[in-house]
Amino acid sequence: MTDLLAQLPGYALRRAANAVMGELAPILAGHDLKIAEAAVLLLVREQANLTSSQIGKTLDIQRANMVPLLNRLESAGLIHREPIDKKSLAINLTKDGEAKICEAGAAIDTFEKNLLARVPAEHRDHLLPALNAIWR
Amino acid sequence: MTDLLAQLPGYALRRAANAVMGELAPILAGHDLKIAEAAVLLLVREQANLTSSQIGKTLDIQRANMVPLLNRLESAGLIHREPIDKKSLAINLTKDGEAKICEAGAAIDTFEKNLLARVPAEHRDHLLPALNAIWR
DNA sequence: TATTGTTATACTCTATAACTATA
């Protein structure tokens, strides 16, 4: 019935992403994080002293939308901002932020493993390179 | 740098879906259709006399959100609704609706081919089965 | 009792435009 739609890569991509994000969101909510916030924390942990603009470019988040996101992370005591010059702010994790992304990161790793486990073995190793070829 | 995030299948899935939908939307907008509307037309063309509820269940659209969507398609003269009983309405394409999804469908087919062409040959045939395994 | 279609509403996510201060 829906086989026609499921044969469209674009449609399958949309449904798969919606399904996966719909499952990940409540897991991260258990850590009081949204998906975009977790992505920011993972990136900031990986690379120190990034600015808001740099984070936005890397994660495809508009500068304007970074403001409330970072404000919330800062209010929660997970990041702190330090002037680089009179124009830019370096963003880094606080101790609490490190602890938070450590525990949330473990939940994410488990989630990602379970996600890959759903894919039949013969297709599994092809998923990531195929997806990254589409957007990178 | 972002390699850490790009190695998470969930993250790659999200970015790929966002990128692809961001490209498809303006193409369909050229046919005065939104992505969800095009999906409805494709489904309704494939299977006659579906109800709003059935379409919603198949495409993962809330019943409440089907109302404005179908109203717009009906106002545009692309679908018509006919009572099945005193409770349900059968939805089918009009002549204009058939013409619309024919031309939009051609654009979608071209888009999907170009999408697959981006995926390296050795991964290409694995994408669709991997994605469908995730959500179906 | 469960389901259909519907209304109204709220919430999240994202996009745009404009402003200032600084590089």
Place this chain on the structure above:
DNA sequence: TATAGTTATAGAGTATAACAATA
């Protein structure tokens, strides 16, 4: 001139609750 951070706002898209009428 271009960029960083910010504000305000608007638009999608989606989710929830409730209702009347019917299966």
